[in-house]
Amino acid sequence: MSRNKPHIVLCVTNDLRSDKRMRQTAKTLVGAGARVTMIGRGTRGLPPLKDANNPGLELLRLPCIFKSGPLFYLEYNLRLFVRLLRLKPPDKVTACDPDTVPGVLLARMFRRFEMIYDSHEYFTEVPELLGHPVKQKIWQMVERRGARTANRRYTVNEALREILSKRHDVPFEVVYNFPERRKCPGLTTRAPHSILRLFYQGVLNEGRGLLELVRSMAGIKAAHLTIIGEGVMRPALEAEMRRLGLEGKVSLKGFVPPEQLYERIGDMDVSCNLLEGRSLNYYYSTGNKFFDAVQLGIPQIAMDFPEYRRLNEEHEVALLIRDLSETAIRQAVEQIRAPQQYQRLAARARLAAEAWHWSNNEAVLLDIYGLGKVVK
Numbered sequence: 001m002s003r004n005k006p007h008i009v010l011c012v013t014n015d016l017r018s019d020k021r022m023r024q025t026a027k028t029l030v031g032a033g034a035r036v037t038m039i040g041r042g043t044r045g046l047p048p049l050k051d052a053n054n055p056g057l058e059l060l061r062l063p064c065i066f067k068s069g070p071l072f073y074l075e076y077n078l079r080l081f082v083r084l085l086r087l088k089p090p091d092k093v094t095a096c097d098p099d100t101v102p103g104v105l106l107a108r109m110f111r112r113f114e115m116i117y118d119s120h121e122y123f124t125e126v127p128e129l130l131g132h133p134v135k136q137k138i139w140q141m142v143e144r145r146g147a148r149t150a151n152r153r154y155t156v157n158e159a160l161r162e163i164l165s166k167r168h169d170v171p172f173e174v175v176y177n178f179p180e181r182r183k184c185p186g187l188t189t190r191a192p193h194s195i196l197r198l199f200y201q202g203v204l205n206e207g208r209g210l211l212e213l214v215r216s217m218a219g220i221k222a223a224h225l226t227i228i229g230e231g232v233m234r235p236a237l238e239a240e241m242r243r244l245g246l247e248g249k250v251s252l253k254g255f256v257p258p259e260q261l262y263e264r265i266g267d268m269d270v271s272c273n274l275l276e277g278r279s280l281n282y283y284y285s286t287g288n289k290f291f292d293a294v295q296l297g298i299p300q301i302a303m304d305f306p307e308y309r310r311l312n313e314e315h316e317v318a319l320l321i322r323d324l325s326e327t328a329i330r331q332a333v334e335q336i337r338a339p340q341q342y343q344r345l346a347a348r349a350r351l352a353a354e355a356w357h358w359s360n361n362e363a364v365l366l367d368i369y370g371l372g373k374v375v376k
Contacts, residue, residue, distance in 0.1 A: 209274025311332030315352035
């Protein structure tokens with residue numbers, strides 16, 4: 001590799017297999033001539049990761065003894081600090097969310113590099129911090145320091161751009177959670193299956209409407225729900241399925257690598273993107289799954305929250321519900337399976353797919369990182 005290539009390091013606390021947004025970011029930066037290293041959590045003893053779709057990307061795991069809680073964040077950031085000092089001095093380092101900020105700021109005391117802050121979500125308002133004012137205050141202080149220290153900052157939608165810019169008195173830019181453009185014409189012109197194929201894909205965490213979704217299946221005829229992902233809610237979902245006798249109507253498929261996801265969901269009928277509004281992080285979110293469904297021309301049921309409402313006014317690709325309840329979900333399913341409604345949403349998803357794709361992020365992203373055009 002040429003020594004003249006700028007070296008950019010992307011720091012996340014996620015498992016490197018699942019961080020789709022940063023993989024796409026890395027691919028764009030490599031395509032623009034940068035050398036990119038992505039650092040995330042991992043397990044000791046596993047071989048180095050490779051990305052077959054992006055051979056110019058170096059992936060580094062940080063094995064941690066602790067898996068969650070304050071000790072995990074302390075250990076991870078100390079390991080991140082040491083790793084950043086051991087790397088060849090980078091030109092730019094991106095801290096993704098407040099949980100990577102301490103390690104990056106420590107390294108910046110010993111190394112000269114530009115810092116970029118990427119706010120994937122409204123981190124200080126995640127459900128795990130609700131009811132814990134001391135923890136929330138600490139993370140707010142960390143986020144403020146990171147945002148104000150960074151040379152450039154960006155987030156995932158207009159609502160969060162406005163909130164974070166005002167809260168920290170520094171400008172944020174927007175890089176949406178758009179996926180790469182796909183051409184799937186056959187999937188957008190057919191009618192739904194006679195046994196309606198509903199699906200959820202994502203982490204199985206609290207606040208994502210998963211129990212309500214599973215329970216609603218007891219009252220929905222001629223339908224099957226597939227849940228793709230892993231998380232702390234899996235045991236509760238399995239117990240609820242057994243209690244209601246839904247093993248034949250609900251399937252738990254576990255984790256699917258991002259590169260295999262479209263293959264697994266491409267023949268589904270309806271995407272379910274359900275969230276509780278009590279968490280402001282969820283209330284102001286725009287998840288990857290919303291745009292993934294659009295790229296496959298799949299209609300979806302989503303929450304009537306500000307950003308989903310704004311996007312749906314631009315291209316009506318979803319049936320929005322205000323109330324996260326079994327009754328509301330069942331009613332939405334019956335509405336969306338009506339042939340005329342289904343075809344209308346699928347057709348509008350085809351139009352939205354032409355606008356909501358990763359290439360339309362690249363100009364903003366490359367400006368933030370001070371790079372030129374992507375080499376196609």
